[in-house]
Amino acid sequence: MRFCADASFIVRLYDPLTNHAELATISAYLADDQKVVTVSELCRVEVLNVLLRKPETGAARKFEEDLAEGLRLRTESVDWPDAFQNAESLARRFSRTLKPGGHDLVLVAAAVAMGATWFLSFDRNSRQRPLAAAAGLQVWPALDKDEKGLARHTSQRAGG
């Protein structure tokens, strides 16, 4: 099983101000089975872009050290032409009903191209979580009722 995270998941691992209960949930989830989390180059840049705004915290340096060590976090290279083609395919299938953002399409397509089975994301304000589910990935944290309905409706419309 491959666990692919987006930036909303990764920044929580480096933000000391992350909600305590949320952090406890993440910690328990990752410790279970000693998961290795994979990120795309796009996610790596997105996370660095945020962590580098406060270099004095040392978070950016720690993130880069963790990626270099490759034990907890790993960067997976993506075949980008293939990922963009996949993003277009997702747009053709799901844009009418789901209206995802362009960034959501590329992120989910990259996860699919990396061979992810799980998509880890806390971004509930975009459509990337239901899009990932419609694209066949399992999503953590689990989709809420509205997201599930959206993913189901989208898949049905795309299949019909």
Next chain:
Amino acid sequence: MKTLTMRDLNRKTATVLDALERGETFELRRNGRAIGYLTHTAPEPERKPDWRAHFDWLRKQKGKGGGFVEELNEDRRRRRACEATMEESA
């Protein structure tokens, strides 16, 4: 590196072990395919991701500030607003 078949290993076990002691390495083959290696040196210990150590580190950063989650949310809000404007004007 020398290659070794299952038959070689069965027939010349003592010779192979002597060579191993001298520091030689063998590629072990079965049905023409490499299935493993016999070597004098111990393999690297398998390391597992230590998430507890990571979260211990994070707890120690409390006084250094942060707010990265909010920064990322703000970035994404701006992008969504931009996309919504594009959609309205389309």
